Amino acid sequence: MTNSTKFTPKKAFVNSPASNGPPPASSPNGTGLPSTAPAGPLANGKPTPATLPDPDKYATVPRQHEAERKRLPIYGARQAILDAIQRNASVVIVGETGSGKTTQIPQFILEAGLAKYGGIAVTQPRRVAATSLARRVAEEVGTPLGKRVGYTVRFDDKSSPSTKLKYLTDGMLMREILSDPLLHRYNYILLDEAHERTLRTDILFGMLKEIQQTRRQMCKDRKAQWYRQRVSDEARRGSGPPAEANGTDLDLGEHAVGGAVSTDAAETISAGNGQPRFVHELKIIIMSATLDAERFAAYFDHAKILYVAGRQFPVRVYNSLEPQTDYLDAAFVASLQIHTEQGPGDILIFLTGQEEIETLEKLLTDHRALLPRDAADILICPLFAALPPAQQAKVFNPAPPNTRKIILATNIAETSITLPGIRYVLDTGVHKARGYNSKVGIESLLVEPISKSSARQRTGRAGREALGFCYRLYTEDSFMALEEDSVPEILRCNLAAAVLQLKAAGVRDVLRFDYMDRPPKLALLRALEQLYSLAALDDTGALTKLGTWMAEFPLDPCYAKVLYESRALQCTTEIIDIISLLSVDNLFVAPFHKREEANEARNKFISPDGDHLTYLNLLRAYQAVKGDIRWCHENYVNARGIQHALEVRKQLRQVCTRVGMDPNVSCGVDLDRVLQCFVTGFFHQTALLQPDGTYKSVIGSQFVRIHPASTLFNSRREAILFNELVFTTKLYVRGVSAIQANWIPEASPNYLKRGQPKSKLAPSSSIE
Numbered sequence: 001m002t003n004s005t006k007f008t009p010k011k012a013f014v015n016s017p018a019s020n021g022p023p024p025a026s027s028p029n030g031t032g033l034p035s036t037a038p039a040g041p042l043a044n045g046k047p048t049p050a051t052l053p054d055p056d057k058y059a060t061v062p063r064q065h066e067a068e069r070k071r072l073p074i075y076g077a078r079q080a081i082l083d084a085i086q087r088n089a090s091v092v093i094v095g096e097t098g099s100g101k102t103t104q105i106p107q108f109i110l111e112a113g114l115a116k117y118g119g120i121a122v123t124q125p126r127r128v129a130a131t132s133l134a135r136r137v138a139e140e141v142g143t144p145l146g147k148r149v150g151y152t153v154r155f156d157d158k159s160s161p162s163t164k165l166k167y168l169t170d171g172m173l174m175r176e177i178l179s180d181p182l183l184h185r186y187n188y189i190l191l192d193e194a195h196e197r198t199l200r201t202d203i204l205f206g207m208l209k210e211i212q213q214t215r216r217q218m219c220k221d222r223k224a225q226w227y228r229q230r231v232s233d234e235a236r237r238g239s240g241p242p243a244e245a246n247g248t249d250l251d252l253g254e255h256a257v258g259g260a261v262s263t264d265a266a267e268t269i270s271a272g273n274g275q276p277r278f279v280h281e282l283k284i285i286i287m288s289a290t291l292d293a294e295r296f297a298a299y300f301d302h303a304k305i306l307y308v309a310g311r312q313f314p315v316r317v318y319n320s321l322e323p324q325t326d327y328l329d330a331a332f333v334a335s336l337q338i339h340t341e342q343g344p345g346d347i348l349i350f351l352t353g354q355e356e357i358e359t360l361e362k363l364l365t366d367h368r369a370l371l372p373r374d375a376a377d378i379l380i381c382p383l384f385a386a387l388p389p390a391q392q393a394k395v396f397n398p399a400p401p402n403t404r405k406i407i408l409a410t411n412i413a414e415t416s417i418t419l420p421g422i423r424y425v426l427d428t429g430v431h432k433a434r435g436y437n438s439k440v441g442i443e444s445l446l447v448e449p450i451s452k453s454s455a456r457q458r459t460g461r462a463g464r465e466a467l468g469f470c471y472r473l474y475t476e477d478s479f480m481a482l483e484e485d486s487v488p489e490i491l492r493c494n495l496a497a498a499v500l501q502l503k504a505a506g507v508r509d510v511l512r513f514d515y516m517d518r519p520p521k522l523a524l525l526r527a528l529e530q531l532y533s534l535a536a537l538d539d540t541g542a543l544t545k546l547g548t549w550m551a552e553f554p555l556d557p558c559y560a561k562v563l564y565e566s567r568a569l570q571c572t573t574e575i576i577d578i579i580s581l582l583s584v585d586n587l588f589v590a591p592f593h594k595r596e597e598a599n600e601a602r603n604k605f606i607s608p609d610g611d612h613l614t615y616l617n618l619l620r621a622y623q624a625v626k627g628d629i630r631w632c633h634e635n636y637v638n639a640r641g642i643q644h645a646l647e648v649r650k651q652l653r654q655v656c657t658r659v660g661m662d663p664n665v666s667c668g669v670d671l672d673r674v675l676q677c678f679v680t681g682f683f684h685q686t687a688l689l690q691p692d693g694t695y696k697s698v699i700g701s702q703f704v705r706i707h708p709a710s711t712l713f714n715s716r717r718e719a720i721l722f723n724e725l726v727f728t729t730k731l732y733v734r735g736v737s738a739i740q741a742n743w744i745p746e747a748s749p750n751y752l753k754r755g756q757p758k759s760k761l762a763p764s765s766s767i768e
């Protein structure tokens with residue numbers, strides 16, 4: 001910890017020249033938007049009348065927030081937005097954080113009756129945003145959640161056949177493409193927070209472009225066919241050529257499913273019930289507060305760009321005067337200073353991960369008792385991806401009277417969401433970024449500086465309900481030195497899961513797919529190689545039956561393969577349990593001052609074979625006490641984590657049942673089978689003991705260390721398998737179990753048993 005007295009907001013912060021958040025370099029008007037944006041609330045076109053007819057026949061609960069809606073900057077641009085959407089196949093909309101893009105634009109489309117041939121999908125990079133936005137918009141529309149407005153996220157679906165507007169994660173939309181390749185059910189796809197460039201969003205961009213082109217072509221063909229038919233009909237009747245031949249526009253009338261004339265729609269495959277299905281042109285709308293609009297517009301076939309100026313409430317930005325050596329300590333001190341010295345309003349602090357959040361949670365909780373007697377109380381709410389949804393939802397509840405809420409969040413709170421009550425944002429300027437070295441197949445998870453775009457998004461979590469304040473715990477010079485945007489994930493990730501999804505969606509040549517930023521060829525070859533070795537692809541690179549099965553599961557391909565093999569090895573119950581538990585970062589807690597007691601408690605569950613069976617022991621013990629929270633505290637078990645794992649488990653069991661796999665097939669006490677089963681998906685993540693006691697990976701010949709958090713830390717076993725190979729400070733393996741070396745060559749039908757893969761997918765020289 002650094003000396004906390006050094007850090008006082010009064011001395012350490014300087015008011016930023018741009019009190020509404022610093023504008024991008026290209027923003028001389030200070031609005032945060034490029035100078036081409038008009039000054040008024042309206043970007044392009046005339047202001048819309050305040051009231052529009054809205055015969056909401058579906059509403060079954062009172063509409064809420066009507067007056068607030070009309071005060072949003074986006075509201076004035078309503079007609080301009082609708083015009084642009086009607087006239088263009090794709091539109092890029094850039095508007096300040098909190099201006100109303102995500103909640104309002106889909107409602108404009110609904111209210112204007114434009115979504116008559118299909119629904120509206122709004123994609124979000126994160127599930128917490130999708131669920132909270134759907135909840136808010138359902139209130140605004142006046143419909144019970146899951147009826148007219150709903151959401152779909154992994155393992156949770158609140159939508160129904162009557163859902164017209166759906167918020168969903170980009171991953172879920174990719175999944176829908178697998179069952180509905182032309183996305184018949186949607187007329188409008190809104191890609192929100194497109195600047196985030198997650199791996200899935202980037203893949204989705206390319207897929208949607210292709211779907212849009214196919215649908216457009218089908219509609220054109222249908223139109224031409226209809227016109228030819230009319231010409232021949234008229235000729236037969238002896239009258240003149242139809243309207244289009246005279247150069248006048250054709251009013252082609254309304255399409256009716258199954259009706260006689262459909263000109264702006266094309267009939268496609270039968271819908272299973274024998275009824276024909278029709279497609280209409282697909283409209284794509286790309287939205288963000290911080291994206292390079294020109295670049296996106298060029299990629300989406302010269303999409304129309306709309307800049308909507310204006311923000312709801314200003315946010316004053318302060319930078320630290322001196323660099324902070326320990327951002328966690330700085331965040332701790334600054335949050336207490338805000339609490340004791342500043343006016344009402346909740347605080348949102350951005351940290352890098354669960355561990356840091358729990359450390360600060362503990363520090364603040366301990367400090368509660370030391371607060372001045374006249375100070376308000378504090379309520380600490382963590383928010384990170386592995387937190388069970390019910391606990392995540394707590395951040396949206398108002399703080400009790402005379403209490404200030406302090407939300408400790410990872411960057412899952414960085415974009416899209418409105419956290420009610422937040423007036424102060426503390427930005428540490430860092431996040432945990434995943435990297436991937438495709439040469440050696442090593443993933444890394446390192447704390448790195450954020451981009452300017454992320455900093456602006458973080459700032460934008462304040463100023464949504466009232467004037468806001470953002471304290472950047474880094475100097476203004478450090479801000480200026482940040483990259484403009486983060487490197488797209490597709491350029492720094494293992495691509496196996498993405499390539500599997502592309503293949504499942506019918507993309508044959510993934511090397512030539514229309515990426516916005518083409519990933520390195522080596523990374524794509526690595527992914528193809530990995531999928532081939534898992535037998536998800538055949539020698540020609542086509543998806544196998546197994547590959548199709550694997551793509552059904554919302555799991556990384558390696559885990560999907562393990563699950564598949566569990567049927568033959570008769571250990572599906574155990575595999576589902578362990579995969580669910582592996583989805584949690586820290587199942588055991590080890591407070592700094594109680595490390596010994598915590599280790600002693602953990603020893604009760606330890607399996608000599610390593611982490612996988614240790615987790616299983618833990619779950620069995622938890623089930624035996626029927627999920628008693630007190631038991632968790634006594635045994636230093638992460639109660640939140642285990643609850644999250646149980647939710648994942650429930651969903652995985654449901655998917656298994658849906659695909660005809662019995663989740664109740666158990667191997668009983670023959671637990672070797674469980675580890676053997678893991679090797680079938682992770683044979684490429686195995687390592688052999690060397691004479692000097694180190695481990696060398698079977699593929700890549702890397703010297704690796706067992707992570708200190710693993711139960712096998714410091715132990716010598718003939719061979720190990722690991723779920724993660726991560727570079728943090730050293731090259732560590734995590735999720736480690738002991739295996740027999742002779743299981744490894746048995747595990748892959750396409751790879752180790754036959755030696756070098758003879759596929760045309762990858763040069764064999766890239767496999768060591």
Ligand SMILES: Nc1ncnc2c1ncn2[C@@H]1O[C@H](COP(=O)(O)OP(=O)(O)OP(=O)(O)O)[C@@H](O)[C@H]1O
Nearest residue numbers: 097098099100101102103104136289416418420464
């Ligand atoms: N759950 C909520 N509780 C309170 N107010 C909300 C909520 N959701 C939205 N709002 C209000 O609606 C406004 C618009 O939110 P919306 O998410 O549509 O903005 P946005 O332009 O998409 O922002 P961003 O670029 O940050 O995603 C917010 O500034 C806030 O005033």
